[in-house]
Amino acid sequence: MQIGMMGLGRMGANMVRRLLRGGHECVVYDINPASVAALVAEGAVGAASVEELVSKLAKPAAVWLMLPAAITDENLERVAAHMVPGDIIIDGGNSFYHDDVDRAERLSARSLNYVDVGTSGGVWGLDRGYCLMIGGPDDAVRHLDPIFATLAPGGDIDPADMSENMKTADRGYLHCGPSGSGHFVKMVHNGIEYGMMAAYAEGMNLLKAANAGKADRAADAETSPLQQPKYYQFDLDLAAIAEVWRHGSVVSSWLLDLTAGALKTDPDLAGFSGRVSDSGEGRWTVKAAIDTGVPVPVLSSALYQRFTSQGEAEFGDKLLSAMRFAFGGHHEKPKS
Amino acid sequence: MQIGMMGLGRMGANMVRRLLRGGHECVVYDINPASVAALVAEGAVGAASVEELVSKLAKPAAVWLMLPAAITDENLERVAAHMVPGDIIIDGGNSFYHDDVDRAERLSARSLNYVDVGTSGGVWGLDRGYCLMIGGPDDAVRHLDPIFATLAPGGDIDPADMSENMKTADRGYLHCGPSGSGHFVKMVHNGIEYGMMAAYAEGMNLLKAANAGKADRAADAETSPLQQPKYYQFDLDLAAIAEVWRHGSVVSSWLLDLTAGALKTDPDLAGFSGRVSDSGEGRWTVKAAIDTGVPVPVLSSALYQRFTSQGEAEFGDKLLSAMRFAFGGHHEKPKS
């Protein structure tokens, strides 16, 4: 079927490529004409303006936005201005799901359909397919089914007695519920991702410390002694351990596959400084959990480790040192 | 090759089966003669005593212990009593790695080899293979290679330029280092497992709470209000969400496969009460991290959630209520 794509960055461009491979017609637009030209060369139909993008699509027109969250709202309005009742706008970016709920309210007053799609897959999606978490009105989501089916990885199992939800879930896309639910589910997905990543990172860090008993240790009042150094004498091969866990262990996962690859390439991870960014979803997940009273100590801890890696614990740490000096006369050791 | 197996519970018996399938000769012993008889019927050689078990093995004899950790030490001594220099004892159970270090010291004084093997795979290992994390002296571990290769899942990749470690890791077993290192790596593996499980559990719990805005909410001073109920109106299909994440998402894993299966069978998990046991490895992991000064907030949080599910937070919670009553006159709401 036909679809418009606005925003041809890495994600948007690759999604167009996967759709073209799947036999769909893609009308593409980006503020950067070179991005449009590149995809036209691969078989897409180019558009030079938002108006042209919408006008080149048969009714009901469906335009997929793949833009940074900060500029999605204004561009959504630009697209909507050229649409007629029954048309569909899809946001496949990283929007906060509250915005989806609000947009759906606004657009439905104009009889436009709004569909939010949480998209996982990153740089691997072009070949592996994208896992799609979809929110929006039934008719619009059903109309877009061929698009979702092509973008998603696909799957083999399809027993007759499976529910409709399960059938598409098994192929890697799911209509989760009304507008906002797609990005809500994607948000929680990323929250879980933070927790899993932290679990591996903490465990690997401990494996690396398994030789702590071999090191000389300062014997001053500001250094806690290692009680039984004889039990910390292991020099472990982290890359090999990550690899072996991929085969038959309980902790095997795609993140572990990536971890094993990263450690093989660069066992000391010397190419990284350890400043870990976070991009919003982890924060929103914890805030939603707090709103609803759900305890999420693991997801929060993972988030706070990132904040701390960004230097945000510093003033608090200084205050701890100040208190220690005040009650016990303890002097700080120099930062290593 | 030939190997002795002592302890024919679910794990031990299945490992014997996998070894028999792989063409090895297994001499088996268990305190329960019926367990021995069952495996003899499947092709194993039976032994009626520890002495017989050892005597039926060609030199160097290798006996694999697959016993509850609490009784491993005494049985290890019973086996060792019949061994001669060069023989090998393998502990494939869930021993604390300190015990391995101590045993290796004791046995090497008698020129016996001690090998510890952390074994992951659970009830699935018979068919999928067991992921093996091995600690012990080089010669003994090399001698046992055919056994490990059969128990492990196997693998396809074997590029010529791969290190020896990587070659076997890719097939699902790894010689991690000296005695104790196998169980050390397995211990950290389980610590990570706790963290990953908790990440999924917290995320799923939040997904379930996505309809919190639909519920009536007590409007008393002891109930925190839900600020924006309009954003918590989603009734989500958790089983379908777990399924869709298995296809192309960043959080796909074997634990997610199991989670999806469990939610398909019993969407409300009504068959469970939520008392979550822990079996030692998670505790040891956190204690090792504390010894070595490695921050493990995620692994610890996961562990504490289990303690709390076992009722161990109760007195602390009562004290919190007592303080609230003391400073603010707050009365507890009844437990639901």
Added chain:
Amino acid sequence: MQIGMMGLGRMGANMVRRLLRGGHECVVYDINPASVAALVAEGAVGAASVEELVSKLAKPAAVWLMLPAAITDENLERVAAHMVPGDIIIDGGNSFYHDDVDRAERLSARSLNYVDVGTSGGVWGLDRGYCLMIGGPDDAVRHLDPIFATLAPGGDIDPADMSENMKTADRGYLHCGPSGSGHFVKMVHNGIEYGMMAAYAEGMNLLKAANAGKADRAADAETSPLQQPKYYQFDLDLAAIAEVWRHGSVVSSWLLDLTAGALKTDPDLAGFSGRVSDSGEGRWTVKAAIDTGVPVPVLSSALYQRFTSQGEAEFGDKLLSAMRFAFGGHHEKPKS
């Protein structure tokens, strides 16, 4: 000076009493006439309506609202309707500070002054005085200084060279900044309070467990063994320990004073079930920290323990048990 008080619950009534004792004239109003009558009997001036409350106050009229957060907004509008430019509304309740920022914006458009006062002191404030954290425009706050000075505990130190802020802080009240800042500081205060309470609760819970080595312990696969029972043989007197820490230790505090009192009265805390409410401020604190990227693992952990005590971890716990059953065939132990 003269002040109006609307909302004569426990907090509001006691604040009126403290103001009367301090020589101020209080005009009081409550939806419940009996509450008004009771304070009139103690020297207050009664009002039978909002209109009367405002009309009995000399200009600029200052009305202090001491109401549940949920009904503050509507009552604030009722009061404002009878006011003239220059008048002052004070909210001393537990409002979310965002609401303060919004109200100040609305009211300043009508030339009314809005002052938010975070109030700590609970049932003890009448005699000890209330610690006041104040946000609002300079002139209005300065005008109310005699009221704040009376409500606050007072203090002795007033060196000449102390800043204006420090002078009043030393007496227990502080103009923190513009509207909203009073409740913001109070919010963080309560977040800290949660963390401190949890620190004591966890520590006391551990002291209580110091005799764990005396108990019989199930020796099954679902119970983690206690490694060195000989080190857990202490039957400790928690009430005496709380008492001794009040004298010269680093952890002495007012919360510890209350803890010692509670344990003296009821050493087993049998009067409490352990369902710990939370009243909003702890949640808002963590959400503000997440907004600003500040790591708050301790404050969050304290909050989540309360959620868990309210039963909110249950579904997640069930999922953990379901996973354990799926990968290892582990059966749950019954809940105690």
Added chain:
Amino acid sequence: MQIGMMGLGRMGANMVRRLLRGGHECVVYDINPASVAALVAEGAVGAASVEELVSKLAKPAAVWLMLPAAITDENLERVAAHMVPGDIIIDGGNSFYHDDVDRAERLSARSLNYVDVGTSGGVWGLDRGYCLMIGGPDDAVRHLDPIFATLAPGGDIDPADMSENMKTADRGYLHCGPSGSGHFVKMVHNGIEYGMMAAYAEGMNLLKAANAGKADRAADAETSPLQQPKYYQFDLDLAAIAEVWRHGSVVSSWLLDLTAGALKTDPDLAGFSGRVSDSGEGRWTVKAAIDTGVPVPVLSSALYQRFTSQGEAEFGDKLLSAMRFAFGGHHEKPKS
């Protein structure tokens, strides 16, 4: 009464001074003769050797060790070598309580009494008195009562109906139980201290961030946006806030007194780098909690923040960045 003191560092010397002021006779010894001479000048009796120290004491001799934990064991043996049945050794340092249990076992076989005393008070103890948590045999502890009473802060309340424990607790010292229990209680005390300190540090850090909405913020994919900057416009005076909380608020404490003092002196804490040491007790507390299955998320979080401030999260953080690069092509931002 008469007591020997070995180890005349800051703590030991001040304790001798407090005892001398209280009318006790102190025989003092230190490896450094100048330390001995200094106290002799203040009225103590000097000893030039361990043997002389013991010999100058009337029977039963009582020697108090105030030494670094690492050298306590060997010096304890040196003292014991000169003792006779009935004599008493007191360890007032920061020993691990397991060591106390083991020492008591060893010494009681020689009919020597061993008393462990957890001592809180730091540099303030000389004037305020030391809070003493005492473990050991009844007779020996009772014999030392005059010493404890002098070292402790003292107290006013002594109602007739108070238990013996409560009577001394109210004066700042407590016989907690058998050998080891003194240091056990002190250990948990310090664990709580870590949690309380972290609660203040996190809260103060958040107060400092209350103006986050004023800052320019990078608008790139690696920076999470601040959703509502209008609510983060407060420039707060942290020193004044710490001060105001000291007067009538729920979070008042001695640690808050110190915090207020530190912030008054150096509002930006520029004299500190934020590398926070830990000295053992916090680690032991968490390990004891894990042994006994007690959930301590707050105490653990506080401990891990210190580990992280010491640089111990670095490898884990690098791994997180490596995973983010692997699945999403995310490049690290430079460390600030």
